[in-house]
Amino acid sequence: MSITVIMLHYKRPLKNLEVIVDSLLSKPDSDLREIVIFNNDPDVDLGHEFRGATVINAGRNFFIPIRHALALALESTHYLFIDDDIAISPRTLGIFREWADKLPEAILGLFGVRLAVGSEKLYTEGEHLNYKTRPRGLAEVDIVVGRVHFCRADKLAQAFQWRNRIPGTADKHRFVEDIVLSLANRFSGHHNFIIPLGSGVDFRELPPEGASSVCEMEGLWQGRNEIVLDMIRAYGEGYEDALGL
Amino acid sequence: MTTTVIILSYKRQKNLCKIVDSLWRGRVKPAKVIVFNNDPKVKLGDTLRGVAVVNSAENLFCMTKHALGLLAETSHCLFIDDDLRLSPGALGVFEGQGRKFPDAILGLFGVRLRRGHDKPYTAGQHFNNPAILKKPTAVDVVVGRVHYCHINKLSAAFEMRSRIPGFWIKPFLTREGEDVILSLANIINGHKNYILPTNDRLGYADLPDGPHSLRRRGKHSGQRNLAVKALMSLGETE
Secondary structure (H helix, E strand, O other), X not given: OOEEEEEEEOOOOHHHHHHHHHHHXXXXXXXXXXXXXXXXXXXXXXXXXXXXXXXXXXOOOOOOOHHHHHHHOOOOOEEEEEOOOEEEOHHHHHHHHHHHHHOOOOOEEOOEEEOOOOOOOOOOOOEXXXXXXXXXXXXXXXXXXXXXXXXXXXXXXXXXXXXXXXXXXXXXXXXXXXXXXXXXXXXXXXXXXXXXXXOOEOEEEOOOOOOOOHXXXXXXXXXXXXXXXXXXXXXXXXXXXHHOO | OOEEEEEEEOOOHHHHHHHHHHHHHOOOOOOEEEEEEOOOOOOOOOOOOOEEEEEEOOOOOOHHHHHHHOOOOOOEEXXXXXXXXXXXXXXXXXXXXXXXXXXXXXXXXXXXXXOOOOOOOOOOEEEOOHHHOOOOEEEOEXXXXXXXXXXXXXXXXXXXXXXXXXHHHOHHXXXXXXXXXXXXXXXXXXXXXXXXXXXXXXXXXXXXOHHXXXXXXXXXXXXXXXXXXXXXXXXXXX
């Protein structure tokens, strides 16, 4: 297994990047190939290299799906995607790797959502598993929330194939790439999980200030419900069985 | 129908202005132009007219252009190498032919593979001079110097690549074989690819390609044979 960590940067404190990169490189996992920072902020130039991470500076904001697209141009077997407001330890990366060996077809993460059966708002009214509400053990979810997620490279290609089946313009995909990745995997007959905290799995929230928080964006949650419905429509009849609802 | 033009730049920065200016002079204009600079030694600024520039700190090779195309906010992408300037009318012709052949990969240069041969690509029939073509001509592989397609074709190609066992340890399939993969994935999926004749509106000029051209590398052609065989065996299996 070879792992590339991909991190997007947009408007958050540079100190966050330092903490995240330093943490991962403090005792690098043996399978860690490189850390790539895609800087989506045209007002900031991070140079060529940031504390050991490779930098790509964009002249415009390519939004969140760029991280999945970028991975398709790289050469690792597996990818860890991490937002720039959360730090994990090298041990956590190692545990992702161990779970990926056991569950090779899964999208893995730290936060997730089980969709709400029978609701029009399947995502927002679903069961959200975060560090306050999550069970102790491995937990199956429909959606692995994009803040931290780990998967095999071919899962990304699968997700982009699914994206084509959803009507509408590319801008509707700007903040839902985690849903498309997860549901494409579920509809392809696989399961997704959030891994247990403890035993070395940890994370640290970092200051979000400076960023225009995606969570507070108007229409974000409605957009996440809509993309779930779009994918269900694209799948067609029998989606309940496919999702085990 | 709208088009994003994606240009990959590596050590030929001097050509970019000519390539981009010609695009903007056409009656049919691109919706967006993106230049991905793969040369870590050079930082491209904002001097290129109407272009979004991405500067990479390492060479991510040719596959990057298709990865960027996945995110295009247009229906189609036109990919141009940084050693070739298309005429101002070219995009209009590609869009027109794209309507006529909606499922095709279109380009100017191509190869008909020699089936059953050990070197199906290099021993194939190479079409390097679009000026002698009378009409759109079917080929197996549209050579990546110039190609045009619906963005759905890009994800189909990445999906097809992911079915090749161990593709990630074959550098050609992760770096430089993007045109072979795109074209053959389209054929395996039941479609055809065409190269177009040049004329008053669709023309091109070669620009200085420097010492870094992939075509100058002997190994490059051999790798294309291997990529073709990997994809063809996938097609036969399925």
